[in-house]
Amino acid sequence: xxxxxxxxxxxxxxxxxxxxxxxxxxxxxxxxxxxxxxxxxxxxxxxxxxxxxxxxxxxxxxxxxxxxxxxxxxxxxxxxxxxxxxxxxxxxxxxxxxxxxxxxxxxxx
Numbered sequence: 001x002x003x004x005x006x007x008x009x010x011x012x013x014x015x016x017x018x019x020x021x022x023x024x025x026x027x028x029x030x031x032x033x034x035x036x037x038x039x040x041x042x043x044x045x046x047x048x049x050x051x052x053x054x055x056x057x058x059x060x061x062x063x064x065x066x067x068x069x070x071x072x073x074x075x076x077x078x079x080x081x082x083x084x085x086x087x088x089x090x091x092x093x094x095x096x097x098x099x100x101x102x103x104x105x106x107x108x109x
Contacts, residue, residue: 055085
């Protein structure tokens with residue numbers, strides 16, 4: 001960044017114009033991020049591996065006020081086998097997340 005104290009009046013005007021354009025760009029980026037986060041009504045899923053190599057499924061909920069994801073639960077799978085982890089994740093995604101998002105009659109609310 002330039003030393004503002006040594007800039008001429010014309011350079012300062014140009015610098016302020018550049019900063020104003022950057023602010024407008026950032027406002028557009030912020031607006032699109034807020035719009036995207038409002039679509040996060042349902043739970044999320046993560047997979048973590050502990051220091052022993054055992055996997056767990058991490059269930060996430062989104063807090064729109066703080067713009068962050070929070071852990072709502074952890075399901076230990078007690079396995080190191082990626083195929084088992086993938087199978088369990090598919091079951092959870094299909095049965096809990098997508099079915100709930102679809103709003104089926106018999107689906108969990």
